[in-house]
Amino acid sequence: MKHFDNKVAAITGAGSGMGRSLAVQLAGAGCHLALADKNAPGLAETERIVRALAPRVHVSMRVLDVSERDAVFAWADETVREHGRVNLVFNNAGVALSSTIDGMSYSDLEWIVNINFWGVVHGTKAFLPYLKASGDGHIVNTSSVFGLFAQPGMSGYNATKFAVRGFTESLRQELDMMKCGVSATCVHPGGIRTNIAQSSRVAPNMVGFMVASEQQGKDEFEKFFITSADDAARTILNGVRRNARRVLIGRDARMADWLARVLPAAYQALVVLNARREAAKARKRARRELASGPASASGNAAAREPARNNNAGNSNQGETA
Numbered sequence: 001m002k003h004f005d006n007k008v009a010a011i012t013g014a015g016s017g018m019g020r021s022l023a024v025q026l027a028g029a030g031c032h033l034a035l036a037d038k039n040a041p042g043l044a045e046t047e048r049i050v051r052a053l054a055p056r057v058h059v060s061m062r063v064l065d066v067s068e069r070d071a072v073f074a075w076a077d078e079t080v081r082e083h084g085r086v087n088l089v090f091n092n093a094g095v096a097l098s099s100t101i102d103g104m105s106y107s108d109l110e111w112i113v114n115i116n117f118w119g120v121v122h123g124t125k126a127f128l129p130y131l132k133a134s135g136d137g138h139i140v141n142t143s144s145v146f147g148l149f150a151q152p153g154m155s156g157y158n159a160t161k162f163a164v165r166g167f168t169e170s171l172r173q174e175l176d177m178m179k180c181g182v183s184a185t186c187v188h189p190g191g192i193r194t195n196i197a198q199s200s201r202v203a204p205n206m207v208g209f210m211v212a213s214e215q216q217g218k219d220e221f222e223k224f225f226i227t228s229a230d231d232a233a234r235t236i237l238n239g240v241r242r243n244a245r246r247v248l249i250g251r252d253a254r255m256a257d258w259l260a261r262v263l264p265a266a267y268q269a270l271v272v273l274n275a276r277r278e279a280a281k282a283r284k285r286a287r288r289e290l291a292s293g294p295a296s297a298s299g300n301a302a303a304r305e306p307a308r309n310n311n312a313g314n315s316n317q318g319e320t321a
């Protein structure tokens with residue numbers, strides 16, 4: 001798809017982070033929007049920003065949970081009723097979970113699989129017939145750098161993001177064979193400055209294994225966020241314009257991709273070494289903070305704020321393949 005002017009895009013997880021940045025940039029390019037999120041206030045804020053920026057763009061909104069198949073299919077029908085057609089779907093909504101496999105509850109695992117994997121499946125299947133009918137359609141499914149390599153404590157997230165990658169690569173090949181006017185792109189972001197770490201679940205079994213507390217687990221995760229959501233969205237949209245099969249976002253994603261290709265099995269030993277070192281550093285930091293009292297802990301919270309949803313600045317460029 002060469003341009004987005006007068007196209008219609010459906011975006012899940014549009015109430016925050018990359019979903020919001022995609023909505024803003026698409027609206028700026030003249031694209032009409034069907035926005036969905038389970039977080040109503042976040043969605044309303046995205047709508048406010050988009051309407052102020054692009055008053056001529058038609059925007060519809062739906063509060064829904066992407067893990068609910070009927071709700072996603074009803075939203076696809078509603079989108080076409082309201083906008084007359086749909087050209088793009090961004091299956092972007094997602095959550096994160098840190099847990100050992102040993103201690104992981106089935107409810108946590110089902111939670112993340114239902115959202116990160118089944119949400120992508122529902123969005124793809126619900127919109128595909130309408131994308132075909134539009135004659136010019138594109139499906140953008142968000143995997144992760146953790147769909148390229150695995151990490152201890154991230155098995156649930158890894159499983160869903162590897163699954164999204166396999167699903168989307170197969171989808172793209174089928175669409176290429178069908179020549180039906182629809183294409184697909186799999187997106188692998190590295191660390192992006194969004195709300196995902198702070199809204200993640202850190203299971204109690206991680207405390208003492210890789211982190212010193214649940215909050216520290218979220219903060220440690222956030223330390224690896226090096227690219228802004230705006231830069232990530234720009235890279236994704238450039239990938240769609242180029243009809244890329246795969247979009248890597250950030251130098252961390254490019255490095256992970258390289259490592260997993262050069263050392264497809266041995267990379268794991270390097271990850272373990274690094275995870276041990278990071279866990280030891282995290283324990284040391286927690287001991288220091290405990291010794292210096294509660295003031296230091298609240299100082300950390302204040303320092304955390306600007307990192308979230310910081311859409312400014314970073315010009316970390318992604319790469320498409």
Ligand SMILES: NC(=O)c1ccc[n+]([C@@H]2O[C@H](COP(=O)([O-])OP(=O)(O)OC[C@H]3O[C@@H](n4cnc5c(N)ncnc54)[C@H](O)[C@@H]3O)[C@@H](O)[C@H]2O)c1
Nearest residue numbers: 013015016017018038065066093094144191192194195196
């Ligand atoms: N931020 C990163 O470092 C990073 C890295 C790799 C991949 N990703 C992926 O990027 C995607 C976007 O995440 P983000 O970083 O912008 O995070 P975010 O938390 O800022 O945004 C995610 C949005 O998804 C929504 N959401 C969560 N569960 C939902 C559900 N069941 N139904 C509908 N909406 C739901 C949330 O309310 C939120 O608005 C996710 O799939 C995530 O896994 C993020």
